[in-house]
Amino acid sequence: MKADPAVQRRLLDLAEVDAELARLDYRRRTLPEVAEIAEAEKAARAKKDAQVAVATQLGDLDREVTRQEKEIDQVRARVERDDKLLQGGTVAAKQMTDLEHEIDTLHRRQAALEDDLLELMERREALQMDAQHAEAELAKAEAAVADATTRRDEAFADLETQEARAKATRNAMLPAFPEPLLALYNRVREQKGTGAALLRSRRCGACRLELDRVVISQIKAAAADDVVRCEECGAVLVRTAESGL
Incomplete structure (x- = not known):
């Protein structure tokens, strides 16, 4: 030839020019932001899982608190009903003794339920703090993903500009050969x-x-x-x- x-x-x-295009392609494929995004997304998924786990525990505990409060209300209602019967003076002596015993038992039951409720509320308060922490950690992880994504997109845009310029130069050269x-x-x-x-x-x-x-x-x-x-x-x-x- x-x-x-x-x-x-x-x-x-x-x-x-072709070597420059090859270098730009290599830079595109090996941008550190690409690996950074993958790691940040992995961390964000882990933070999301942790946040969901805490939210699930908090939801379960809220249902337990509601159940406990409902049971306490029921016990209080029975105490009030028995008190009214006692105060009404319409019950026999034997029934009065039974009512007094039942009221005493209900008071002990109410006290135990309220102690349990207090423990649940303390656990709930601790879980709420955990939930707030998990949400804050998730927000940080998602912000890291967004930041790395922005920097990657900016780098891609810069590479695209350089590639377009190099390709235009190359195309202008081809008719000479x-x-x-x-x-x-x-x-x-x-x-x-x-x-x-x-x-x-x-x-x-x-x-x-x-x-x-x-x-x-x-x-x-x-x-x-x-x-x-x-x-x-x-x-x-x-x-x-x-x-x-």
Whole structure:
């Protein structure tokens, strides 16, 4: 394949643009914010689970408190009813004794229930503090996710701007290259990562390997418009005064 030496030299400019696009793509795939978001989301899920667990316990305890209060109200109502019977003077002596015994039993039951209720309320107060703490921790975790997401989106936007600029530069350069040369360059780039490189001091600028004397002799004997390639990586070798030929 042949191509004007000046056109071959312009392949180096194209290769530099492609290298910049590759660097931008690598940065996009390895942005630290991406890993940070994954960790922050994992932490947020754990905080959410903790918050739900505390809220569930608090809900269960609230139902127990309600049940306990209802039972206390029922005991109080029975005490009031028995007191009215006693105060009414309409019951026989035997029934009065039974009522007094029942009232005494109900008072003891009420006292026990109220002690249990007090313990439940203390537990509820502690759980409410736990719930507030869990909600605060969840809010912090969600804020961390939002912050990392904002920074990632800003970085992506910056990368997109740079990529658009580099792609526009690349597209503007393409008409200068003959189709066969461009096809060869693109094929090698897709397979090896670098389509063209400078031959400097008898070393390939793509794979960084020094060419042996036989290859150097062959390249030196080639016409200026011959397209020569590295035998190791296949990249088009662009010859200049720096090539050491």
